[in-house]
Amino acid sequence: MSMFFDSLNAFLRDRHECLEAEQYCEMNEDNEEDRVGDEGECQEETWADMGDDEDMKAYREFQRVNRLHREGLKKEGKCRKSEPTQTDVVNFNSAAFKIGTTEYFWEEKVGIDGVKDVGTDLPDEQGKRNEMISRKRALYGDKAEEIMEKETSMDVGFMKVYNTLNPPMYPCVSLTSLGLSPETIEIQDLAKRFATEKLFPTSRQQNEKGQLPLDLLKEAGELGFGGIYCSPEHGGTGLSRLDASVIFEQLSAGCSSTGAYMSIHNMCAWMIDTYGTAEQREKYVCKMAAFEWLGSYCLTEPGSGSDAAALTTSARKEGDYYVVNGSKAFISGSGVSNVYIVMMRHEGVAGPKGIFSMIVEAGTPGFELGKNESKLGWCTHPTRIINFENCKIPVSNRLGGENEGFNIAMAGINGGRINIASCSLGAAQMSMDYAVQHLKDRKQFNKRLADFQWNQFKIAEMATKLHTSRLIVRDAANHLDNNTEFKAPLCAMAKVHATDNCFEVINQALQMFGGYGVLKDYPIERYLRDSRVHQIIEGTNEIMKMIVARDILTNDTYYKC
Structure with a gap:
């Protein structure tokens, strides 16, 4: 949990540098058609220099003041602006640029939504430009120069940027945050930023390759997104299911395929954390929470889908091992996962009560992978049939009780x-x-x-x-x-x-x-x-x-x- 909030604090500190220069001003008095109201003064808010231990409190206070300020301007009718209609050649790699009669500068993230209107009072242009360039290089690597060159010559109007480099990510303090606690909104903002800056720019490439972005998953693990609702005792983040829902919504906005796999992985980690022994939790949960080990859930079989209780993969006990035979189908992550949660039945015992659950590690003798399926969707992660042929699994790998497997699966x-x-x-x-x-x-x-x-x-x-x-x-x-x-x-x-x-x-x-x-x-x-x-x-x-x-x-x- 502390690791997660360390990451959240680092994220907030990064925001502070950008927010120090943010100002809210009415439009120039000359522009009468865009003004409503009899009089108005340039209103300005600056971000105070807060210490590290005050980050969360300060960020919540900023959100509150910002909201009240905008509501006040709206009530007074002083913030209505006509949408720019003319199309200019805009250099988006410049720290400050003008569209129509309005000037803008880059705030914190790559994309047109990172632009803030500050009237004519602009911050240090070169400093902002250098900061923006370094961020794009960190984000895009060797392709940064090529992307920046394309953006420099981009012939667009202000609201016409809906290309794959600059996704129109929606603001967190909005209908998507309605009813959420301040802490959950901060978590939402962190997930949104990771999705915008990391997942979205690589989504098309990973879809075409048919590969999970393993390096990005490890970064997500550092943010606490590998064991979201696992207990902190073994590296989990300890958040609620509501928090998890908010996180997965944001991650899938960046890449809906990778976000879906991350949700399955979290489910597997939670199963071990909830039903596993102390030894199992210590061995698996910490590594899964960090995305060092990936997880797959194995319930569906070639002959049993919706009728899950009809599964036929069976196990007979021989000493300290179960000998497993059977097949599982449509297993997301199979081939890259290290840990498989497999539902099977005691040999000769029919019905849901005969089902139990096992933790199977990749590479176990008798555990075989089928071909990677070619699919309509979910293309960033592999899907395979997995087969068990006299696969010997230690009894100590059983997850939960002898007849608890079906209940674990449904939970x-x-x-x-x-x-x-x-x-x-x-x-x-x-x-x-x-x-x-x-x-x-x-x-x-x-x-x-x-x-x-x-x-x-x-x-x-x-x-x-x-x-x-x-x-x-x-x-x-x-x-x-x-x-x-x-x-x-x-x-x-x-x-x-x-x-x-x-x-x-x-x-x-x-x-x-x-x-x-x-x-x-x-x-x-x-x-x-x-x-x-x-x-x-x-x-x-x-x-x-x-x-x-x-x-x-x-x-x-x-x-x-």
Whole structure:
């Protein structure tokens, strides 16, 4: 836990350097068409030089003051600005630049959303430029010069940057943060920054390679994202399921495929942390929390998918070992994972009560990997059939009790459904952000796409689906955190509602982009392919509806008080 907050403090200190120069001024008095109100003074906020031990308190105070300041300007009607319409050749590698009559400078992150309007009072240009260049070199490595050269000659208007270098990441203090505690908002901001600066720029490349960004996973482990809801005793971060949902939403906004794998890995680490012996927790959880060892979850078989209790992989006990035979299918991460949580049954014992769970390490004799499957989505991590042929696994690797495997599997999947639904939220939010910008910029029949009522209705429907999905996912996460009797049906309800509706949001966003939407130069096609998997994984959405209906019909009232 301390490692996580050390990382969070470092992140906040980095923000402070950028925020010291931030100023909020009204527009120049000459620009009467962009002013509302009789009078106004240039209002300025500066960031005080805080000590390291005051970082979190200071950052929360900054958020509060910033919000109040903006609300005050809005009430007084002094912050309305007309959108720049002219298109200039803008050097985005300059510390300060002008579009129309308004000047801007770079704040903290790569991308047009890192721009802050400061009127005519600009900070030291060369210092800002050097800082921005060093960040791009740290982020892009050898390709930094090439990327900066492209950006320098980019011929765009202020709201026209929706390319893969500058994703329109949404602000954390917004509807996506509504109802969250200040601590969770800070965690959200940290995950957002990692997704923006690390995952998003490499997402297309990793999809094309079909490889997990292992170096970035280790960086995520340093931030505490490898054992998010594992206990701190063995290296976990000790956060809640709600915190985890917020994190996975942000990570999947950067790369929906890698974010989904990270959610599965976290589920495996949690299973060992929750049901494992002290020796198992000490051996596995610490390394998994740091992403030194990767994890895979093995329940589905070639002949049993939705009917998980019908699995046939069996084990017979011989002395201090179980001898295992059988196969598992669609195993995410197989081939790069070091630890596999495998559900199997005692030989000759039918039904759910005959199922138990084992920890199997890669390289165990008799553990064999099939070919890497070629898939529609989730392309950054491998998926294989794994086979067990007289595979000898020590009895000490059994996870939980002799007949506890099915219950462990279902407990893990409840959280897994929240995690996957959260991944759909991140993909849908990004897709909608791209679509909104596109509607404002693209013109047909001499007017913007945003001015067509059909598009207005569709964007309203998309926003409603996205917002209700976020609410139901976070409500289910709260029930899981509080271990209520409704957690299983609500996790199923959240999964089916969010993954179905978010897929529709992404699909509609792609439609709004027209032919551009299917090009791999734009990320929407990746979000679409990945989110389609979410309607199947962690229990198909048809099974989710059965779980919800069964729960309702076995009670006298709908979720009785």
